[in-house]
Amino acid sequence: MPILIGTDPASRAIHRLLTEIERRHDMTILLAVEGGSRAHGFASPGSDFDVRFIYRQPIHRALALFPERDVIEIRPGVLPSPGFDVEFTGWSLEKTLKLGLVSNPQIAEFSRLPGERRPHAAYFAEPDFLADLQDLGRAAAPRAMAHYFRGIVKVNLKKYLEADQDPKGKRYLHTLQALMRARWLVTHHERGWEFPLHFYDLRREVQLPEDVERTVEDLLAWKSGLANSAEPRRIPLLDAWIAEEMQALDRDVMTIPDGFVEPGLVEAIWRRCWPEVFGRVSEPEENADMTGGP
Numbered sequence: 316m317p318i319l320i321g322t323d324p325a326s327r328a329i330h331r332l333l334t335e336i337e338r339r340h341d342m343t344i345l346l347a348v349e350g351g352s353r354a355h356g357f358a359s360p361g362s363d364f365d366v367r368f369i370y371r372q373p374i375h376r377a378l379a380l381f382p383e384r385d386v387i388e389i390r391p392g393v394l395p396s397p398g399f400d401v402e403f404t405g406w407s408l409e410k411t412l413k414l415g416l417v418s419n420p421q422i423a424e425f426s427r428l429p430g431e432r433r434p435h436a437a438y439f440a441e442p443d444f445l446a447d448l449q450d451l452g453r454a455a456a457p458r459a460m461a462h463y464f465r466g467i468v469k470v471n472l473k474k475y476l477e478a479d480q481d482p483k484g485k486r487y488l489h490t491l492q493a494l495m496r497a498r499w500l501v502t503h504h505e506r507g508w509e510f511p512l513h514f515y516d517l518r519r520e521v522q523l524p525e526d527v528e529r530t531v532e533d534l535l536a537w538k539s540g541l542a543n544s545a546e547p548r549r550i551p552l553l554d555a556w557i558a559e560e561m562q563a564l565d566r567d568v569m570t571i572p573d574g575f576v577e578p579g580l581v582e583a584i585w586r587r588c589w590p591e592v593f594g595r596v597s598e599p600e601e602n603a604d605m606t607g608g609p
Contacts, residue, residue, distance in 0.1 A: 328397035329366060329438055335394060336403060340387060342370045345408065345588075346445060347438040348428040354436055356514040357488045359541045363391065363400035366438065367425060369448075371408045371588060385410040408588055415451040416581045418459035418574075420496075423452030423508035431512060447584040456574035457504035464500070465564055467493035468557070476554060481547035484538055488514070490557060491531065495521045497564055504571045527556050 333347050351365030352358040376383060387405035406414075415422040426448035429437040471490040475482040495517050496510050503509070503520075511517040514535075523531065530552050537548070586593040 345441045366403045368405040418455035420460040426452045452508045454576045457507040458571040461497045461500040461568045464493040464497035481549040484548040501567045
């Protein structure tokens with residue numbers, strides 16, 4: 316049975332909606348956590364709830380020759396209203412493990428949120444799966460995670476910050492978070508999956524220039540007071556600093572030791588999630604050929 320984590324009224328309402336999602340989509344949710352600005356520490360009064368979950372499909376769908384989409388997305392208004400806006404995004408077990416194999420840092424983030432002592436960090440988790448997901452997060456290659464965060468910055472620059480019109484103020488915070496996590500991995504790569512989840516902790520561990528720090532403080536205060544965080548705001552000082560820091564990261568990320576996740580670890584988790592198929596196993600057969608070749 317899952318561990319129920321959140322007990323406040325909002326969490327209880329989200330628990331009920333997650334149960335309804337399981338019923339409607341005929342699957343089992345293994346982990347559900349809060350994402351977005353509420354989990355990361357820069358929510359405004361108008362911020363919605365952004366729930367991320369991992370689910371296991373029934374065996375006949377998991378083994379289908381032509382599988383269905385491996386993501387479930389549910390926008391506000393689709394489910395009975397809990398009295399506040401909430402969006403749900405779910406990854407199938409297959410998608411989750413494949414992303415873990417390539418060191419996607421969201422695996423580490425999702426697996427660590429149930430241990431965070433903050434409101435709305437997590438809703439519930441299946442204990443054995445949570446332990447497996449944490450093992451997968453610990454195994455992630457720090458250089459690959461840093462490249463992932465640099466990629467987020469590049470996308471935000473191209474789509475929002477370098478556009479002709481002024482960007483939404485929250486885009487700076489999302490960009491800074493990814494950039495600072497990449498910088499943290501350069502200097503703390505031996506701790507890999509422990510990159511700070513909350514923006515407050517990230518600011519404590521990644522030293523910013525004084526003028527940038529003051530600007531970020533003002534930006535957080537500005538955003539936290541907005542009922543509508545979509546209000547645009549152009550900040551030239553941050554534009555310049557982000558561009559400068561990205562040039563440095565192009566060089567510095569390559570100094571992080573490389574690595575990879577062992578396919579056998581991912582295979583073992585997959586088998587443990589299907590005891591009705593593979594039995595109660597803890598590891599794949601010794602010396603099993605994971606490539607499918609002769």
